[in-house]
Amino acid sequence: MSDLLEIDNLTVQFRGDAGWITAVDDVSLNLREGETLGIVGESGSGKSVTALSILRLHTAATTRHPTGRITYAGKDMLALTPRQLRAVRGREIAMIFQDPMSSLNPVLTIADQISETLRLHQGLDAAASRQRAIELLELVRIPDARRRVDEYPHRLSGGMRQRVMIAIAIACRPRLLIADEPTTALDVTIQAQILDLLRELQSSLGMSVILISHDMGVIAEFAQRVVVMYAGRVVETAPVKDLFRKPVHPYTEGLLAAIPKLDVDVVRLPTIRGSIPDPAQHIQGCRYGPRCPVVLSQCLVEAPALLPAGPARFARCPPRVAAP
Amino acid sequence: MSTNAAAPIAGVRDLVKIFSIKSDKGGAPLQLHAVNQVGFDIAAGETLGLVGESGSGKSTIGRLLVGLIPPTRGHVELFGESITGKDGIKHLSNVRRRLQFVFQDPYGSLNPRMRVDDCIAEPLDIAGGISRKERADRIIELLEIVGLPRSCGDRYPHEFSGGQRQRIGIARALALRPEFIVCDEPVSALDVSMQAQIVNLLLDLQEKFGLSYLFIAHDLAVVRSIARRVAVMYAGSIVEQGLRGDIYRAPKHPYTQALLDAVPRPDPERQRKPTLGGEIPSILNPLPGCAFAMRCPLAIDRCRSERPMPREVGTSHLVACHLA
Numbered sequence: 311m312s313d314l315l316e317i318d319n320l321t322v323q324f325r326g327d328a329g330w331i332t333a334v335d336d337v338s339l340n341l342r343e344g345e346t347l348g349i350v351g352e353s354g355s356g357k358s359v360t361a362l363s364i365l366r367l368h369t370a371a372t373t374r375h376p377t378g379r380i381t382y383a384g385k386d387m388l389a390l391t392p393r394q395l396r397a398v399r400g401r402e403i404a405m406i407f408q409d410p411m412s413s414l415n416p417v418l419t420i421a422d423q424i425s426e427t428l429r430l431h432q433g434l435d436a437a438a439s440r441q442r443a444i445e446l447l448e449l450v451r452i453p454d455a456r457r458r459v460d461e462y463p464h465r466l467s468g469g470m471r472q473r474v475m476i477a478i479a480i481a482c483r484p485r486l487l488i489a490d491e492p493t494t495a496l497d498v499t500i501q502a503q504i505l506d507l508l509r510e511l512q513s514s515l516g517m518s519v520i521l522i523s524h525d526m527g528v529i530a531e532f533a534q535r536v537v538v539m540y541a542g543r544v545v546e547t548a549p550v551k552d553l554f555r556k557p558v559h560p561y562t563e564g565l566l567a568a569i570p571k572l573d574v575d576v577v578r579l580p581t582i583r584g585s586i587p588d589p590a591q592h593i594q595g596c597r598y599g600p601r602c603p604v605v606l607s608q609c610l611v612e613a614p615a616l617l618p619a620g621p622a623r624f625a626r627c628p629p630r631v632a633a634p
Numbered sequence: 635m636s637t638n639a640a641a642p643i644a645g646v647r648d649l650v651k652i653f654s655i656k657s658d659k660g661g662a663p664l665q666l667h668a669v670n671q672v673g674f675d676i677a678a679g680e681t682l683g684l685v686g687e688s689g690s691g692k693s694t695i696g697r698l699l700v701g702l703i704p705p706t707r708g709h710v711e712l713f714g715e716s717i718t719g720k721d722g723i724k725h726l727s728n729v730r731r732r733l734q735f736v737f738q739d740p741y742g743s744l745n746p747r748m749r750v751d752d753c754i755a756e757p758l759d760i761a762g763g764i765s766r767k768e769r770a771d772r773i774i775e776l777l778e779i780v781g782l783p784r785s786c787g788d789r790y791p792h793e794f795s796g797g798q799r800q801r802i803g804i805a806r807a808l809a810l811r812p813e814f815i816v817c818d819e820p821v822s823a824l825d826v827s828m829q830a831q832i833v834n835l836l837l838d839l840q841e842k843f844g845l846s847y848l849f850i851a852h853d854l855a856v857v858r859s860i861a862r863r864v865a866v867m868y869a870g871s872i873v874e875q876g877l878r879g880d881i882y883r884a885p886k887h888p889y890t891q892a893l894l895d896a897v898p899r900p901d902p903e904r905q906r907k908p909t910l911g912g913e914i915p916s917i918l919n920p921l922p923g924c925a926f927a928m929r930c931p932l933a934i935d936r937c938r939s940e941r942p943m944p945r946e947v948g949t950s951h952l953v954a955c956h957l958a
Contacts, residue, residue: 352825352826352827353796353825467913468688469913470913497687497688497852497914498687498852498854498893498896498897499687499892499893499896499909499910500687500913501896501898502896502898502906502909502910503909503910503911505898506909524825524826525898526826526900527897527898527899527900528898529900530898530899530900530901530902530904531898531899531902531904531906532898550902551902551903554900554901554902564827565826565827566900568826568827568829568830569826569855569900570829570830570833570853570855570856570858570859571855571858571859572854572855572858572882572894572897572899573882573899575858575878575879575882576858576859578834578837579830579833579834579859580830581827581830581831581834582827582830585795585797585798585828586795586825586827586828588795
């Protein structure tokens, strides 16, 4: 399979109180057609910033134009004109966000909001787009779609709102769906329903999906391949089973160990010492060095490169990769 | 302090809380049945975990238990004294110093204009009767107990990360040497690597000071890592409570089973059972019968007409289900 999306050496900087803050530093990743890629990391890891860069959704006033390359289906995304970009957004690449309440317009009905994309990209008229909106609500399993389509977002539960967001996202049958923490605001039983729905839609519509999450459980259940980010950098990428069976990077290892266990009694959870670094803080060498339990003196001097670490795997930890 | 294991440090019986809210359509106020006939005890030195999805009533119980809001009906006892009966107010003020509360949001629960040392010492200042020297010594002691450097005292809350802020919140809660602390989602705003640190800190403090906790959380795995006994809530009722091992290894209530099954595990090879359908019912007009009946795969006619009351199914294992 060929790559649908390729990100090469992406760096994104925001204006901070004292100069530019690097939120994403030299990130490279690729996504194959039909693949589900998980991007996992804690706050400040740069996972959302990376995803937002694909559609260039950062506020222009506070963001430096990203460096590096983002190639989607042969298009150089960082070079598109605003007009060309609008043709891609919502039609070829769609996005859903964590908080369905603030992503929906509270003063428009569900029908209006789904129709917006359909009328813009597919040129449907009012009646046809309304009919299509009802079909889409049925597709995302909203009961009583014919009545619900005329309601306002506040009348719906969190889970139903996220279903509406998904309906809007798939309205134009995108080739790529970017889901940024789509279930984080939802209760666990509703989260399971939404993940089921996304999985079904992915296979019936043949979409590629990028799923961004802080939750290793969600990633394990949903992704085929995983990119682990820490403090603005990719620290490890691997097929999902390999990653969970045998993490290579000490950060991945520490993160997996620190997750509270549901299926066994643990007397004390292993922890990662220290705190997540402030993005404005400069760290010499490996960004994880100051917290790493197996840190070597060389790690604190030289910034490590992302190196091959087995079949389809990469890790940014020369000591681990060189001496497996 | 009572060391008698038979005498619970806190307990509630037949607790009911109904909130009256204004109807958006006018007319009679709506009755929100937040807590519906709940009972449990917490022994000295023990942690009871209270889990449930949003709107299940778990936070309301926390607030009722420390007398922040009065119940509609039912009894609350603290340190052997009723705070809901005759002279309840007097008893509450007698025991108030022995209780504390740790909140979810370490950002919202600290005054941004107060230095950390003043935040921590505020309970001491309100209680009064200590010298400046004692106050300063106690601040240093408290910072040390929660694992923060002394130098933190003259900084402001915004200079700290979420995990450190939660440590400040805990130091403040410990200032008056309480015996019982209600922790309402204390780690749910934190990243995984920070969660484990705070959970371990709470465990250490419990051992050191003989504290009892009511630990309220939506995350079942976090609760397993800290609680000795667990109560599972659904739509205002406790559907099941028992020792941690019984609840997680052999859950009896169909809701507990579905909830445990819905949690994504960090294991890509796990096969999840079919997802529980439906959503949490409205607590505005609770139906007769079991609140879970309309989502329950096992429900029979009796479940829809008669409310199941908690029954003992094993050693201190209570289940509110006709079929258990």
